[in-house]
Amino acid sequence: MTGNSTIAVHADREVHPSRAVARPIYQTAAFGAEDGERFAQVAVERRGHDFYTRYGNPNHAQVAAVVAELEHTETAMVTASGMAALTTAVLALVSAGDHVIGQKSTYGGTASVLMNLLPRLGVETTLVDQTDVHAFEKALTSRTRLILVESPSNPLLQVTDLPAVAELARAHGVLTLADNTFATPVNQQPVAFGIDLVWHSATKYLNGHSDVSAGVLAGPAELLDRIWDVGVLTGAVLGPIDAWLLLRGLRTLPLRMERHNANGQALAEALNEHPAVTRLHYPGLETHPQHLLAKSQLSGFGGVLAVELADGFEAADAFLGRLRYARRSASLGGVESLAVHPASMWRGMLSDEQIADSGVPLGLVRLAAGTEDTADLVADVLNAVEALDR
Ligand SMILES: Cc1ncc(COP(=O)(O)O)c(C=O)c1O
Known part of the structure; x- marks a missing residue:
């Protein structure tokens, strides 16, 4: 084939x-x-x-x-x-x-x-x-x-x-x-x-x-x-x-996806155990409740992950502000890493109640890993999340 x-x-x-x-x-x-x-x-x-x-x-x-x-x-x-x-x-x-x-x-x-x-x-x-x-x-x-x-x-x-x-x-x-x-x-x-x-x-x-x-x-x-x-x-x-x-x-899609998959997995693993993170959503993690189903359908898990921060809305916003590489943007899938905090993006459009109804927690950040070097992205997110603890 x-x-x-x-x-x-x-x-x-x-x-x-x-x-x-x-x-x-x-x-x-x-x-x-x-x-x-x-x-x-x-x-x-x-x-x-x-x-x-x-x-x-x-x-x-x-x-x-x-x-x-x-x-x-x-x-x-x-x-x-x-x-x-x-x-x-x-x-x-x-x-x-x-x-x-x-x-x-x-x-x-x-x-x-x-x-x-x-x-x-x-x-x-x-x-x-x-x-x-x-x-x-x-x-x-x-x-x-x-x-x-x-x-x-x-x-x-x-x-x-x-x-x-x-x-x-x-x-x-x-x-x-x-x-x-x-x-x-x-x-x-x-x-x-x-x-x-x-x-x-x-x-x-x-x-x-x-x-x-x-x-x-x-x-x-x-x-x-x-x-x-x-x-x-x-x-x-x-x-x-x-x-x-x-x-x-x-x-270059197949080439780029190899790196997106590797970066998504590495960021998910690096953030999953961190005390400032209450929940990490990434189907490539063994702790994802649907990991076995994901593995049966996907040959790679992609570059997008969602991180729930313990201290909610303010922590999520501060985390984004501390990232060096991922810019605040609603998109994903490009060579550059991007990140979005849905609750602050929706602030002008939806009521608190509508945000709650969406099932998306106030402290959730969606990270879209680009094709940058894995070690640089991991160091950057760890640096940003560690700064939240202090
Ligand atoms: C999963 C998914 N499907 C569809 C769309 C809509 O695509 P477009 O913005 O190209 O109209 C988006 C946009 O963010 C998306 O994330």
């Missing part, structure tokens, strides 16, 4: 081939055709790449070829952001009167789609505890069309039993869509466990350099065709230059 690093460098070779070693940027809104017959052909081709850039562009198709091969799916498509991938898929797959199941621990944008957008469109939703497979089963109704899973989840790094949820969904004729942003296809391929479709915030690890907003959907052609039909109407199209940058980022 071809390795991930080889796939990342070569999977797009036959897509719009040219003699240039690096892919040219097709900075064009539209393409011409040789004759009327060819024009009529490209005008109706789904996920084609030489008709009109909102329908597709060679730079999109090259990214899609790499992601599809890494995710082991038949095909893929790109969108202007991760949220565009999710909303396009959901609009294509459910209608008023349908029911969707999601997780309580999930990225905030996904939670808002489930709690606000879908109910407004007449789609009922139920949010369940992802650590309990029976909760998914209990939530099923005769109108359930889709289950959204995210594993490991943001920001609590909870794990979903993907084979069990996929089996349950298939038995009831329900589609499954997994957010694979935290794991990436290098660490986990959800379709290998029976999940139907995968989406990513490609803004994170897939691009890996914090300089592009993008999304990707991967799955079988039959489902991607339905989603693409809606995508050309929602028009959340990725610019060709951004697609080109994303392809360049993908070339």
